[in-house]
Amino acid sequence: MKRFAIAALLTTLAAAPALADSAGPAPKPAARGAAAISGFMAHFPFEGGQAVYEGVCQGCHMPGAVGAVGAGAYPALAKDENLETGAYPVLLILKGQKAMPGFSMQLDDKQIADVVNYVRTHFGNHYSDKVSVDDVKAMR
């Protein structure tokens, strides 16, 4: 573990001289626990479709996937006919659309497959064909 940490540190130093000028907090490279999610592009620490939805997606699409309306709107994912083709939500999560950022760097293939399969079978959606990890990988 320690060897990994130092190797990661040296790699970063070699690649990123800007780091020395940063005003940021002071993580260990192989951060664990709370520190593991502090980085701008840190990996989301959620396992399983429901956990990913509730940990990330519901920030905008809301609990219950009901969406929200202000000056602009977040689309509801409940009873959403756009989910009929599994590739569509995969593509949106990877690449983003309009204001929605892409999450290809923060979610891995399994997390994306899991959350797509979860949303497509919950919130009044009944699309039972599953998206696989390989499907997601192929769309990256």
Place this chain on the structure above:
Amino acid sequence: MTDRNDAPSRRSLLSMIGVVAGSAAMYHAMTELGFAGESTFTGPPKLGAPPPGTSVLVLGAGIAGMVAAMELRDAGYKVQVLEYNGRAGGRNWSLYGGDTYTELGGFTQKVGFDPGQYINPGPWRLPYHHQGILHYVNRLNVALEPFTQVNYNAYVHSTTAFGGKPVRYREVQADFYGHVSELLSKSTKQGALDQAVSKQDQEILLAALKNWGALDGDYKYATGLEAGERRGYVKDPGGGLNSMPIAGKAIALPELLQSGLWTAIGAGLAYDMQSAIFQPKGGMGMIGKAFGKALEPLIQYSCKVVDIHQDEKGVTATYIDSEKGGTRKTATADWCVCTIPASVLSQIPMNVGAPMKAAINQLPYMAATKVGLQMKRRFWEEDDQIYGGQSYTDQPNTMIGYPMWDYFSKGKGVLLGAYNFGTPAFIAAAKPPEERIKDALEYGSKIHPQYKDEFECGVAVAWHRVPWTLGCAGFWTEESRAAHYDDLCAIDGRIVLAGEHASRIPAWQEGAVTSAVDAITRLHKKVMS
């Protein structure tokens, strides 16, 4: 290591920095790589008079919209402003006790702060070289006070270094400079730099290193009083008897390097973070309020724009009441300055050409969260001698900001308990506000155990749930700028866009000001041509 020869793209470099060093580091790296930049403001625009009766519709009463409205009005244009909120300012905004804030999803917070206490959910700094926003601050007679970026007595903290105990900023900085100076001195003396530095310059270099690193007569960074003059003492020098200072023990180099805490000591190095920096007395929102008052008859509040249409004669915005909905009304003018964030604008039907449409539609908005925590007493001042500035941590709150007003007052104070971007901000946005506050308390108490006894009330703003922006600021990359930035800024028929998203100073108010000045200068030229 085989991929060492592949120069990483800026984007992958940034994501790597983000992963390793946290969001503040990411921001500074963005600055360094030219995503952020300095202002081009050279004074307010000198537009000259338009043909009599020429009208401009300004959409949005944030900083960009109000700069445009004020300058166009002054030049002689007939100006009307439509604003979604019931107040002026946009992201220029402070939350005070008694305020009620409802985010998307219907989560409502009633701010319980005492009179005089506030947080700035959005921008909070005015660097001295942001002469554009400072020009309007002065014009509007908004009083400023100093903003402290670097506080040498604040903490830097890693959950995995020094047993999770915070260390003072000055100790880490002094020890890092000291050790590096000692190493470089040794290399110089051993002749390792003979190729790079002439003999004569080596003498100068040694003197400089001794000075920079607080080395002793043997060019050692020792646990002595020389180092104490930089890193502080275990017991400070005093007066009278028993007044001798006692030096502390420097952190050893391997421990210091492995702690990662050196990432935190560049806080004031970036151009945007260099002293002097200012903040408006009483909250950043004072600027928006003053602007709103100065433009009072021009701004119509609670207008949600639902359609923007231009033809050969003019521009028509259709809007409804942002709270009650109801009847569709229209506002028409010869020209339009649209400052609606791209996140919202991408959802509003607007007949502009494909290039501008594509530019609006490709811009994602960043996640950011701020949490304000009111404490019964100013324990950071009373117990820790921290007066303003920020402490940094590797926890998801990333920092604690100390109030930079009412120093030494006996009363309460509001801490900025969390300010994060990216992943931790997305995670915070997915939680209800009270849980964001609970998290900030948990993280902060690792640095200040006083938190748990002294906390009274808090407020949490996650920018993806802010109803009128759907995110904190436009997130450009080098690639997206190359492909779309000019198309976003170019005038399309009778419509021009402005705002921080149409600037190279993203997320800064200076970006909004310089974008607005540039947009109306070009628009006026078109009007006169």
